[in-house]
């Protein structure tokens with residue numbers, strides 16, 4: 001096989017493996033989280049679904065999450081290697097993985113929203129090149145980081161006044177306050193349990209880049225800088241006392257990793273940049289033979305066989321689960337309370353950013369009265385004359401906050417479902433019109449794809465596959481009522497309770 005073809009094959013293998021199989025350090029951290037939460041709690045049930053999902057994805061080489069993320073490659077080559085040829089091979093591998101349904105088409109024109117369909121376009125993927133001496137191998141590391149957690153990244157400019165924590169000065173304790181605030185502000189919207197990469201210093205651009213590069217470290221490595229090591233341990237332990245938990249459902253584990261790097265800064269600037277990554281922490285790497293393009297060895301993986309994460313498929317049922325079938329009556333919806341676990345069977349519709357935008361100006365293509373609108377941008381494959389969803393977890397609902405209240409009222413929806421919760425405007429609309437917000441388990445794309453019995457139709461396909469409005473027939477699709485028709489919001493409760501805990505960490509620690 002020609003070198004360029006072998007290189008393409010190796011890179012395709014890396015992309016598919018990264019999208020479908022979590023690295024051992026992340027698996028270990030997730031297994032610890034599962035052991036830590038009390039069984040029968042919402043956090044434990046969510047982690048059980050996630051564990052099943054991780055096993056399913058690895059078993060079928062399917063995307064762990066339907067948002068297969070923004071690909072960032074870190075490539076180190078011998079001096080003089082043909083970097084343009086390597087970048088071409090990366091782009092071909094990305095396009096082929098997309099065509100095979102291993103990556104979702106995720107690259108859209110920033111102004112028109114038009115999807116390129118192959119994950120390629122100006123700026124995508126990101127490829128960083130480095131060189132090394134005295135090594136004739138090519139090392140390729142890949143991070144696939146989704147939009148939900150990317151949106152929870154945050155950058156601080158010190159000194160700053162932080163909610164619940166007071167003034168953060170230009171010192172290590174100021175950094176400590178920023179990091180606690182970063183975890184708190186993310187709540188469950190970045191699909192906690194999560195990990196943070198932190199860049200201290202730099203300018204605004206290099207600070208964020210340094211933060212993201214920290215995510216290429218393993219969760220259990222040891223920071224060589226003793227001050228940063230101590231801060232990493234402190235943030236990991238203290239964040240878990242905030243009580244945010246998996247998906248923001250409350251619980252004892254919120255963070256599975258904190259990795260901090262520091263670079264120099266201008267005397268006038270002191271940036272603390274935080275890259276938040278979700279539990280679907282997809283990071284792998286491979287060392288390639290520069291002569292043949294073949295994979296010599298994997299990075300981040302070890303030789304141990306992959307142990308299944310889940311004890312049983314899905315979550316342990318308690319008998320309190322409530323069946324839900326659309327069209328749902330107002331009386332049935334008003335009977336639901338925050339904390340109820342529902343199992344949806346029958347029909348539901350997907351709709352995310354483009355559909356919400358469309359519905360503000362146009363009537364829906366189907367009658368939505370009594371229906372459930374699922375915030376989801378699935379991975380879909382054409383099969384004969386029909387379609388098959390290969391990954392179908394929820395997307396972040398807060399993005400639709402400017403539209404949702406009006407859409408619920410205007411079209412008579414009885415439930416909207418996604419992840420991370422909604423704001424006060426939607427909460428008021430739920431109360432007024434008799435509707436609920438359902439929180440599905442973020443990232444559980446394989447698990448939810450298996451709850452879909454059939455794709456019954458699609459409208460608005462011109463928005464692209466992830467943004468179209470899909471009509472699905474589902475069976476026992478689990479979700480938790482986190483905002484009900486009585487003005488209750490689990491998200492607001494957890495946010496307020498965790499703010500109370502955050503306040504107790506205002507006293508300086510690193511002095």
Ligand code: SF4
Nearest residue numbers: 065146148191278443
């Ligand atoms: S697990 Fe959540 S935050 Fe992560 S990529 Fe999937 S939807 Fe996005």
